[in-house]
Amino acid sequence: MTAMTPAPTRTRPDLSYLLDHTSHVLRTRMAAALAEIGLTARMHCVLVHALEEERTQNQLAEIGDMDKTTMVVTVDALEKAGLAERRPSRTDRRARIIAVTKKGAKVAARSQEIVDGVHEEALASFAPDDRELFLRLITHLAAGHLSTPVPSPATPARRARQRG
Incomplete structure (x- = not known):
């Protein structure tokens, strides 16, 4: 029987988990709320961005981070x-x-x-000053250091939705 090797001591909070978990929960809440009016988040994205200016299906797919098949299905549902x-x-x-x-x-x-x-609702748990600070900091990360995924041959990074 081999002795168990202790796990390394974590020296920082697990940022990946915190961002992944909160993003997942936010998406599920968004999906439930939009479902009440018969929309998906993708349908909402297409509608809003198509209203901003004349855009092709490919342009909207790029903004919404959708592949061609998903975009076709989304637009078909909007047309229907x-x-x-x-x-x-x-x-x-x-x-x-x-x-x-x-x-x-x-x-x-x-x-x-x-x-x-x-x-x-998601931001309501923060005091107003903390809310502004959080938004400023997360925007700084998204627009700066964490704006571009690093390619990996083992697991291609999924591109985050682009701002329109």
Whole structure:
């Protein structure tokens, strides 16, 4: 029988776990809240970003970090619900854009209220000054040192959703 080797002593909090866990819980809360109005987070993302400016399906897929198949399924669901439609671009006849319908714009406004509410609820556990500090620091990490994944041949890094 071999003796057990003690685990190394942790000298810092497990940042990977903390970020992964809180991100996972936030996504599940977001999914539950948006499901109440029949949307997924991806559907919300497409609607909001398609309303900002004329964008192709590929551009929206890039913003929402979706592969082509997921994007097609998402847009199909939006079309079926009457929230968006594929149309020729006004500026490039070869390109097709995702256009949000009037009904879709109303749903997008409501879904944005829901998203903002979920975010506000998540931050409500902080005192106001701590909330601003946390947001400033996490934004600094996301835009700075942790803005770009390091490629790894063993496990390709999944790209985080891009800001539109």
